[in-house]
Amino acid sequence: MSALLACLVLPLLGALAAVALPRRAVAAVLAGVVALTLVAAVGLAVAVHSGGVVRLALGGWSPPLGIALAADGLGAAFVLLTALVMAGVAAAARDEMTPQGAGPRAAFGFWPLMLLLWGALNAVFLSRDLFNLYVGIELLTLAAVALVAIGGRAEAIAAAMRYLIFALAGSLLYLAGVVLIYGAHGTLDIDLVAARDAAAPDGLALALMTAGLLVKTALFPFHVWLPPAHASAPAPASALLSALVPKASFVILLRLWFEAMPDLGTDRALLLLGVLGAAAILWGSLRALVQARLKLIVAYSTVAQLGYLFLVFPLAGGAAGAQPWTAGAWTGAIFQALSHGLAKAAMFLAAGLFMAAAGSDRLGALRGLARVMPMTAFAFALASVTLISLPPSGGFTAKYLLMTSSFAAGQWIWALVMTLGGLLTAGYLYRPMAALFAREGGEGVQTVARARQAVPLVLAGLAILLGILSAAPFDFLQIGRPEAAEEGP
Amino acid sequence: MAALSIYALTGAALVGLGFFGLLAARHLLRRVVAFNLIGSGLFLYFGAAATRGAAPDPVPQALIITGIVVALAASALAVALVVAQVRAAGRATLPEEEDAP
């Protein structure tokens, strides 16, 4: 319980300190908060691993009156992912986000916003209350939009504006669903909603909430806000936005469709989600293939990689709940989210270092950088291995699980889409890779400190490690897994 | 109950109107106003739903107050973004959404 509490409270306290304390003190507080929260996240994972789901009724009031929190395998895994990515980004941005490096404005704003984002993510991953989740994603949205706006240039402001409009429309759709649920059932708690007597507007409520969350997860065709927003933020901010933020709304979707209202998962609805996911994989990859800037390639790649997550709905949802392949599909999708988070954070941080060295992220400017910055180029290559899903990466495990379950379910069409997606991924990542490892070029670039180059390497390495050690996380993710999908192999 | 239905349906209509405004308007400030209209209509609907029982339920009222404050926070950021957008690009619309003149 104390680890769970620390994960919620420490980032928020750190954010307040970063606003109120003088600049000199902020760095020390920051280091402490990051280290302690990382320890707490590991502690929470250990507690869940050894003792099962950790529950907490806030204020001593249990639902329906109060708000319940719970850390199951899913929640704890994402809390840990967040802590790892945050620690990496904090280490990478330490020298960049200073008044000398990025100007006093960005140096003031980045740190509290990063910590607020952290607090909001943990609040969302652990909450069991539909309205509390709304407040959590609003905090997440405002912090994320502000992180885009830090970029400061005209296109960053336009991207932040578009992001905010989409996100607010999504929030209100979600809220409309929450209102219908409370209106009909008088409760907001996910477990109590699961035990409700079905009412006619339930389907509408789920549809509204889902539509809102799809906008926030940037699933095709609601993805148009994502690439400009993620590409125009400063690199450390892009890493946070791409690796973590869409995962929050995805986790809420999982909770809705698998825990709160699995009875409403009709085949047609689940199929629609899967089709949108497949469309995202193909469209995002094709768009990534024609971009001329590295950050835009990486951003469109996020659109594509998020598509894989939605294959979990036709493969593990609804009536398919108790089939032998569902555990594989469920775990595969979460593996995909985790390994994409680590790899994408590494990629954006590497892109930031390339930009710092070459002064631009146009592919032409990156030629030959691998000879000057071998460590960063290697990190980028490792992250690419995960996204292309070559063995032994975490991405490979994810797509292997999804693919075997789609064959087992007789839905081979998803396997076809995934294969095609893998080929396209290799295609769009080949272009920056070919530029980086070109024989000529690389002269006259700024040097980047080795310590900064190490961070993306560590994150990309973790994404590979996730694949090598996939057995332990596999069991971990089953802890507290919703009943509907429990009877796996 | 009839009175509550009037308020609930008004709320529903406000949500629809606001959504129309959010999608159809080009001027960003009007889009911010439309966003506020959606929120307010949704709260009205919620408020009517909460008053159906014998005693009014205080929980929705508290949620609505929270929602109003969250909407204000979002509006403040949105309005500041509109001002910044006009300053940076000289117009109060998003780039590729301007219809051809």
Add this chain to the structure above:
Amino acid sequence: MTAALGLALDAALCALILGVALAVVAGRGVFRAVVFFIVYGLLAAVAWVRLDAVNVALAEAAIGAGLTGVLLLAAHGRLRRAEAAQDLAHGMPWSAALAGGALAAALGWAWFEMPIPVEPGPELAEALPRAGVGNPVTAVLLNFRAWDTLLESIVLLAALIGVWMLAREGDWREPLGRPQHARPGGVMAGFGRVLPPVGLLVGVWLVWAGADHPGGAFQGGTVLAAVGLVAVLAGVIRPPWIGAPLWQGALVLGPAVFLLAGIAGAVLAGGFLTLPEGFAKPAIVTIEVALTVSIAVTLAFLVLGPPEAEGAG
């Protein structure tokens, strides 16, 4: 008042609300839309009184109509030159009309299909006496669902940092907002001197009364923010710059006290945000006072906007 008369009043009010909302969405000119939105907010506040939700009416009038209106008007004042740009789309945007209409129809349908859930439930009636305050809405906000309220106060802070991120690089050290010049001895200056004491009283009273009557930290904080803004407009106080220690402290005071009280609850009373019985009332009042300070300062800063240098933009 007879039931029929009440129903007629409700119907008339709702018709008025819808008419004004239509003007907000489709009326000519953005300025008109903003003004009609403020009118809309005041009408909505009346609707909340009719729905027996005075707490919400206060919040809607102060925050929904008042503060949002001021925000929009201030922004409009800066955008005058952009006004000539395109406002509404050419022709009738049918897809938007379809989406809006479908949403309204779906919610309308749901209203008649929605079952009435079991009453607020025995849990609430049983818990209220132990909540420490007599106003059930305040009990929900600061005790039963305190985590929501805590996050919400931090949402305001996130929005403020976001607004500040829109400052121009060179303006970062300037005072917040546009430089204001009230004529010394003018009407505004005089008004700015008369209002603050009265407004201060009303704001504090709203917070204090909020424990047992309608009101609370958000409504009171909004009034205090308005008082501060009038004082700034009148030139009575000068807006601070970002990083002024006292003001930064005031910004985080509320959330910090709230978080620390929550942690104290975890240590002393066995659960995060648990208020020990007997101490619930003083704990809630302490949190509310601290929250009010932070809300007032944050809201005022949100309206002032990012720092801006003299003669810029």
Add this chain to the structure above:
Amino acid sequence: MADLATLLFTALGLVFFAAGTVGLIRFPDTFSRLHALTKADNLGLGFIALGVAFQAESWAQVARIALIWVLALLAAGAVAQLVARAALMRRGGA
């Protein structure tokens, strides 16, 4: 008796509000509009406040109603001055 007084005074107040609104719509320029609005509405609000005061249960409530009227008066006066000045400056600038 109290109800009758309330009815009478609020009705009177409404008449003044109606007159002020008609003036707002019909008068030609900003200054005469302001004149109609402030005079008539302040008086109208005063009558309504008086009417409502008859329904008060304690003197404290009466005092609060009076305070509301005074505050509204103050705000209306100050805003009218500001609007008039803005109109004057626009006219001078044009």
